[in-house]
Structure formats: C-alpha cells, structure tokens
Amino acid sequence: MKYLLWDFENTLGYCEGMWSGTLHSILENHGIQNIKIEDIQPFLKIGFTWHSPDTSHSIFLNGKTWWEYMNEYFAEVYEKVGIGKNDATRFALQVQNEYKNISKWHIYNDVIDTLSYTLNNDYKNLILSNHIPEINEVIENLGITDYFSGIYSSGKIGYEKPNIRFYDYVINDLNIEKKECIMIGDSYDADIAGALRAGIKAILVRKPNAKNYSFYCKDVQGIIELVKNMQI
Incomplete structure (x- = not known):
C-alpha cells in the first residue's frame, strides 16, 4: 500500500485571517473597533505549542489541556492589546468556537x-x-x-x-x-x-x-x- x-x-x-483574524472577529462581535488585526499579530508569533516543537505537550502545557493553556494565552494577548482582564478572559473563552467557524x-x-x-x-x-x-x-x-x-x-x-x-x-x-x-x-x-x-x-x-x-x-x-x- x-x-x-x-x-x-x-x-x-x-482559515480566513488565521488566529489573529479569529481573535479580531471576537472583538468586532463585541463592538470593539479600535483594535486592528495588525495590533494582534505581533503577540501571536510565539506561545503556541508548534513554536516549541522540541518540547512535548506534557511539559509545555504543564498539566493543562490544550485549550486550557491556550485560553490563558489568548487572554494575555487580549490584555496586551488593551482589553481589561475580565473581558480578556471572557473573550478568550470564545476563541475555540470562533476558530472552528466553518464559514471561515x-x-x-x-x-x-x-x-x-x-x-x-x-x-x-x-x-x-x-x-x-x-x-x-x-x-x-x-x-x-x-x-x-x-x-x-x-x-x-x-x-x-x-x-x-x-x-x-x-x-x-x-x-x-x-x-x-x-x-x-x-x-x-x-x-x-x-x-x-x-x-x-x-x-x-x-x-x-x-x-x-x-x-x-x-x-x-x-x-x-x-x-x-x-x-x-
């Protein structure tokens, strides 16, 4: 065979816009217009599991599931572009479904x-x-x-x-x-x-x-x- x-x-x-587009779409869904995709992109260049391919997930995620780790990561990204902590956490939890949005x-x-x-x-x-x-x-x-x-x-x-x-x-x-x-x-x-x-x-x-x-x-x-x- x-x-x-x-x-x-x-x-x-x-995927349209990839990860930065996904995070940006969530901001738009909540009526936030002053943050651009270009503002988000620099903070996504490190931090994903595939940015550290020599490290197993068991070590990289430090006991968390893939999405538990990434939700915390995305919340940090939102904070870095000016979103308050509570909203950053809330928006991060929406990334999983938005990324899988088949229309994208x-x-x-x-x-x-x-x-x-x-x-x-x-x-x-x-x-x-x-x-x-x-x-x-x-x-x-x-x-x-x-x-x-x-x-x-x-x-x-x-x-x-x-x-x-x-x-x-x-x-x-x-x-x-x-x-x-x-x-x-x-x-x-x-x-x-x-x-x-x-x-x-x-x-x-x-x-x-x-x-x-x-x-x-x-x-x-x-x-x-x-x-x-x-x-x-």
Whole structure:
C-alpha cells in the first residue's frame, strides 16, 4: 500500500485571517473597533505549542489541556492589546468556537480533484497536522472526511512536527513502513525537513521554494507526477 501524508492548513485548506483574524472577529462581535488585526499579530508569533516543537505537550502545557493553556494565552494577548482582564478572559473563552467557524474555512480549488485521483489509484490519504485537538470537526464540516483513512493532530498526539516523535507515532499507530509514505506540506521545516529526518520522503507545495528543494510543486495538482516518480 502507498500512503500520502498530507499537512492540512495552508496545504489543503486555509482559515480566513488565521488566529489573529479569529481573535479580531471576537472583538468586532463585541463592538470593539479600535483594535486592528495588525495590533494582534505581533503577540501571536510565539506561545503556541508548534513554536516549541522540541518540547512535548506534557511539559509545555504543564498539566493543562490544550485549550486550557491556550485560553490563558489568548487572554494575555487580549490584555496586551488593551482589553481589561475580565473581558480578556471572557473573550478568550470564545476563541475555540470562533476558530472552528466553518464559514471561515476554505479548501483550495485543486484539492478535491487531486484527492479523488489518489484514491482511485490505490493511495491512502492521511492528514498529519500541527493543529487543534478537534481538527476532525473542521475536516468533517468541510465535507472531505471520506478522502482520508486517518486524521492526526499534534493537539492529540502531544508532539509537533518536525519532532520525529510525531512521525513515529503515526507510523506505529498505522503499523506501516516509512518507505511506503510520502509527506506533502507547505512548510519546509515542519513537513519536509521533519519527514526527511524521520526517514520519510517528502514533497514541498505552495510556498516559494527558497531552499531549492528537489521535490517541489506550486500546487497539489502537481504532486501527481512527482509521486509517480518517487517510487513508493
């Protein structure tokens, strides 16, 4: 069997505004107009679990659940942009549902045709994503669950790509061989370098190929020929 291991966000789909847009939407919902997305963005560059991929969640979260930790983090961000402590805490608790708001999520135009082709040509598709624990809900609400044999999120595994433990967890859980797999993603560091260190072939998509990586295509439709030539 041949397995294609897909990153999700910014590879298969994307969220309008991402995390900063989510936090900003909540402010707008409460009639707060004087804080811009640009005011929020600088405070989101560190602090997520995937910003510290060498650290397991058990250590990083210090006994809290993923959302318990992040709710405190988002409350701190709100305070830093000028929201009072009580409202900051209240708004932070709304981030989970707002981020999963399916009206903000979109699938790239080339994804469905590509996934259909891979399924019809004896490949199994799996999602391997640095993401929220309930990524399955987003995938299901986008209507693409049936294209995948499995969905793995760092929020549940407890390790982030490019940590080799993330990849090893998936390989062991599926009881498959690394030589049967190709990782496909938009992040060279997380998806490509991480997979290669784990002994898995990889294809870089969408982002500019700044490192001149050999197996690259500008969209996921282009992976079809690459996959054929990589002989898994």
